[in-house]
Amino acid sequence: MLRTVHSPDEAIATLSDQGVQRGIPVGIVAHGASVGFAVGDHTITVEEADAYRCVDAVERSLRPRWVMWSGTTAGALVRNNIRVATAWDVAAVHRLLAGGWRNDPARVWAYLHGLDRRHTPVAGQLDLMGGDAGDDGDQPIRPDGYLRAEWVDGIWQRSPADAAAWASVALMAASLQSKQLQALTTSGAVAGDAEATARAESTAELLCAELAHDGLPIDRLAAVELISSLVGPRPQNDADAAEGRRRRDAAVFAHLSSAAGVDLRNPADVKAMLRRVGIDVPDTRAWRLEGMRSVHPVVDALLAWRKEERIATTFGHTWLAEHVGTDGRLRGAWSASDGAAGRMTAQAGLHNLPAELRDVVVAEHGHVFVRADLGQIEPRVLAAVSGDEALRRATQDDDLYAPVATRLGVERSVAKIAVLAAMYGQTSGTAGQALRGMESGYPVAMKFLDAAAQQGQAGINIRTYGGRLVRVGEVTDGDFRGAAAAARGRYARNAMVQGAAAELFKVWAVTVRARLGDLDARIVLCLHDELLLHVREDHAHEVVALLDRCLGEAAHRWHPTSGVRFVTDTSIVRSWADAK
DNA sequence: TGCGGCTATTG
DNA sequence: CACAATAGCCGCAG
Numbered sequence: 001m002l003r004t005v006h007s008p009d010e011a012i013a014t015l016s017d018q019g020v021q022r023g024i025p026v027g028i029v030a031h032g033a034s035v036g037f038a039v040g041d042h043t044i045t046v047e048e049a050d051a052y053r054c055v056d057a058v059e060r061s062l063r064p065r066w067v068m069w070s071g072t073t074a075g076a077l078v079r080n081n082i083r084v085a086t087a088w089d090v091a092a093v094h095r096l097l098a099g100g101w102r103n104d105p106a107r108v109w110a111y112l113h114g115l116d117r118r119h120t121p122v123a124g125q126l127d128l129m130g131g132d133a134g135d136d137g138d139q140p141i142r143p144d145g146y147l148r149a150e151w152v153d154g155i156w157q158r159s160p161a162d163a164a165a166w167a168s169v170a171l172m173a174a175s176l177q178s179k180q181l182q183a184l185t186t187s188g189a190v191a192g193d194a195e196a197t198a199r200a201e202s203t204a205e206l207l208c209a210e211l212a213h214d215g216l217p218i219d220r221l222a223a224v225e226l227i228s229s230l231v232g233p234r235p236q237n238d239a240d241a242a243e244g245r246r247r248r249d250a251a252v253f254a255h256l257s258s259a260a261g262v263d264l265r266n267p268a269d270v271k272a273m274l275r276r277v278g279i280d281v282p283d284t285r286a287w288r289l290e291g292m293r294s295v296h297p298v299v300d301a302l303l304a305w306r307k308e309e310r311i312a313t314t315f316g317h318t319w320l321a322e323h324v325g326t327d328g329r330l331r332g333a334w335s336a337s338d339g340a341a342g343r344m345t346a347q348a349g350l351h352n353l354p355a356e357l358r359d360v361v362v363a364e365h366g367h368v369f370v371r372a373d374l375g376q377i378e379p380r381v382l383a384a385v386s387g388d389e390a391l392r393r394a395t396q397d398d399d400l401y402a403p404v405a406t407r408l409g410v411e412r413s414v415a416k417i418a419v420l421a422a423m424y425g426q427t428s429g430t431a432g433q434a435l436r437g438m439e440s441g442y443p444v445a446m447k448f449l450d451a452a453a454q455q456g457q458a459g460i461n462i463r464t465y466g467g468r469l470v471r472v473g474e475v476t477d478g479d480f481r482g483a484a485a486a487a488r489g490r491y492a493r494n495a496m497v498q499g500a501a502a503e504l505f506k507v508w509a510v511t512v513r514a515r516l517g518d519l520d521a522r523i524v525l526c527l528h529d530e531l532l533l534h535v536r537e538d539h540a541h542e543v544v545a546l547l548d549r550c551l552g553e554a555a556h557r558w559h560p561t562s563g564v565r566f567v568t569d570t571s572i573v574r575s576w577a578d579a580k
Numbered sequence: 581t582g583c584g585g586c587t588a589t590t591g
Numbered sequence: 592c593a594c595a596a597t598a599g600c601c602g603c604a605g
Contacts, residue, residue, distance in 0.1 A: 265600055267586050285587070287592075310588055313599055338596080343591090345596060352590040352597055373591095378594095426593035494594040502595095528591045528595085 002043050002167055007050060008057030011037075015058055018042055025088060026064040027174030028055070029166060030076035031156040036166035038174045043167030048160045052080040059084050065199075067177045069105055069152055069169070071336070074209035083210065085514065089202035090173055093180045095337055096194070096201055097187055099461065099469030109147035109172075112179040121149040140168055147172075187467065191385065194467030196557060197503055201337055203510040204344065207523065208334035215329025216350060216524050217534055219362040223324065226360055227316050231308055234317035244312065252305045255298040264305060273298070315349060315357055323348040328364075336506070340491060341499030342468045344506070344526050351527060361576035368540050370521070371579040372547045372570040373530035374505065376400045379419050381501040384562035385465040386448035390441065395565045408437035422449055423497050425490030449493050456492025457485040464499035465559070504566075505529060508554040515550055519543060532576065540572045 005011045018039040020026055027038035035051035037044040037058075046054045055077065058064065066084050068074060070091040077084060091103035098111055110120045121142070140151040155169045184194040228234070231248075235241035253259035256273070263269045270284045277296045281288055286303055293300045324330045332348025339345060353361075363369050374380075379400050383391035394403040405415035418434030420426070422445070427435070439446050455462050456472045457480060463469055472488050479485050509526055512533075516522070520536035521543050535543045547570055555566045573579045 263601085267601080283586075285592090306588075310599090314588080314597095332597095340595065343595065347597065349589085349597075352588085354589055421593065424593035428593085431593075490594070498595060530591080 001041065002045070002164060004045050004047065004163060005050075005054065006047050008054045011044070011046060011050075011054035011058050012061050014042075014044055015039060015062060015064070020058075020062050020064050022063045023086070024062075024064050025067045025174060025177050026058075027067045027170035027172075027177070028073060029069065029152075029155060029169040029173065030055070030073045030080075032076070034156075034160040034166060036163075036170040038167060038171035040174075041171070043171050045163040045167050052077075052082055055080075055084075056082050067173045069173050070103070071205045071209055072153075074206050075212070078206075078209045078213045084206065086199070087202045087206050088177050088180075088199070089205040089336075090176050090180065092201045092205050092336055093177075093184075093198045095342070096198055096466075096468050097180065097183055099471040101338065104149070105152035105172075106147045106149045108176065112176055112183065113145060115145055119144075119146070121146050123149040123153065140172065184467065187469075188463060190463055190465075190467040192465040192467060192503075192559065196507075197466035197468070200503070200507045200510050201342075203513070204336040204506045207509060207513055207526070208336045208344070211334045211346075211523065211526065212331060214522060214524060215325065215327075215331035216361060216532075217364050217367075218324050218328050218330045219360050220320070220324060220326075220328045222362065223320055223357075223360040224317075226357070227311060227320065231312040231316055234321075248305055248308055248312070252298060252301045255296070255301050264302070264309075270302070310354070315354060319349060330361075337468075337502070340470060341464065341495040341502055343498065343502040343528060346526075350525065355577075358577035359575055363534060363574055366537055367534055368537050369524075369573050369576060369579070370533045370535050370540055370543045370547065370570065371530065371573060371576065372533075372544075372568045373527075373580075374508070374551070375567040375569055377501050377505070377529045377566070378423055378497050380564055380566055381504060382423060382445055382449075382497050384559045384564040385496065385500045386445040387562075388442050388445035388448070391445050392563050398567060404441070407441045408434070410434065410437065422446060423494060425449075425453060425486075425493045449496070452496040453489035453493040457481075457489040459485075459488065462492050462496065464496060464503065466500060466503035468499055468503070470495045470499060501529070504554065504558045507558045508551055511550040511554045511557070512547060515546055515553075516543075519546075544570050544572065 003014065005014055015026065020039055029036050033048050033051060035046050035055055063085055065086045065088055067088040070089060074087065090108060094103045094108045094111065095101065106121045107117060110117050140148055142148060152169050155166060158165045181195065184198055187194065232244060235244055249264055252264060262273045267284055274281060274284065277298055279292055279295055286306065289299050289303060323332060330348060330350065332346050332350045335345045345351065380395045383395050390407065394400050397403050401412050401416045404419060405412040408415055408418065414434050417431055418438050421431035421435055422438050452462055459472060459474055461469055461471050470492065472492050505528065509523065509531060512531060513523060519539045519542060521533050521539055523531055524534045525532035533543055548568060551566055551568050571579050
């Protein structure tokens, strides 16, 4: 049944009649000025002028769980100044269920309908192949049961007046949500609460849309000054830029009798150059050259050149112009779950900003940053997901490595190496010795890690505590013992820890987001184990307390019975650089 | 033009 | 360098 509503009040009444209330799923698609809703088999379109006002009204009075195909809709909502509390992101939940990174609508549809993914329609095919079966190209589902590749993502090309098409997209999202809910309860052995993970990962998509929209506060003038002091003023043209490169290169070449034919940007040239001054190295990475500064002055000059070159090429004037707006906000695209284990990732340097540039990340007038990071999150998460009682006891200490050192009878530094080596799968060097103590001291945790590594080596996919499928890749040529298998083993071993840590972190982040309420405070950066909030000065202490409370709440939601203690280090600062 | 290698930065 | 990521420049294959 398709129905068009004309006002916020009518939208609330209509959805309310359909039983919508707090937490009840409502499909939504939003793009540009258009919005469509769906509840059960009822689809509701909203007159364009009222579209976002209706969403806002429904959110305020009913607060449903908005079911969306992807972060595209979340972005449209945020751009229209609407921040909804909760979501179900079909694409994000698909990545959780099926692993990997692909989450286009046709593929998600095929997965949930048991269709062979190898025949999934691909965008750009224009359905020329599907059109020969006598079907109607204006229907979302092809006669063979597959979803047309561009039906969902191409919805924005349709007129807002094509109500049936908009409504169908919202309705399909809602119907897939119930299929995903079903799949989550039957998707193999998941130790944790996969449905709770799906909710948190979905809400993290909302947070990502907000992070991309809000940006990170930067003191633009200070940034220009700092960059200029390091690499000079911004080049005005290509010749200017080339002159800058020559000037930087000359500082290195000054230490050589002949620099003919040396391109400092070519590692092979650099290696040859070093050999000519009596330095023979297998590669020219900084850590390898670090101890050779005294051998020849060119080493020192080269390492300084690398620093300068990095600023000039990656974090220089071009970066500033491209990613920092005139409003002094650094913006980049955010992904809520990426890579092997489902960590958040960010572009535009938000996740790998050199420490020396953190000086220019400065709170705006009347505001401060509240920065909080989780201490030793990975070993604490390992204690929780493995259920190792001895390691759980160690988490009661502020410094987990102290009781581990006592138990192993070694120095703290050795204990730390041992724990990290266990989680990363390192076996060489000093780690080998330290690991033997781990086997007897923390056998449950070690067996947990070894089991993951063995699955990885055998090419068997694994699931994290929260239920994310981690694909470890095919085993080729029956290679169960070679270097490739060993690498898969380390990958799987670490993914179980890093992936679970990412899940806990996101529960924490979305809990903080939910509990901020009317405080003038927003999360402006997520960095794996660290949250940075931009907060009005007089709310700072309240936010500090809230971060700690939310960690307790998040840890309990994530793993209600672990008994593991998680700790956070929180500070109030003007500049990001002032923290720690 | 796309891709792997090398390098740097971050957690 | 033991795990994960983003990003730029180079050489090389197509």
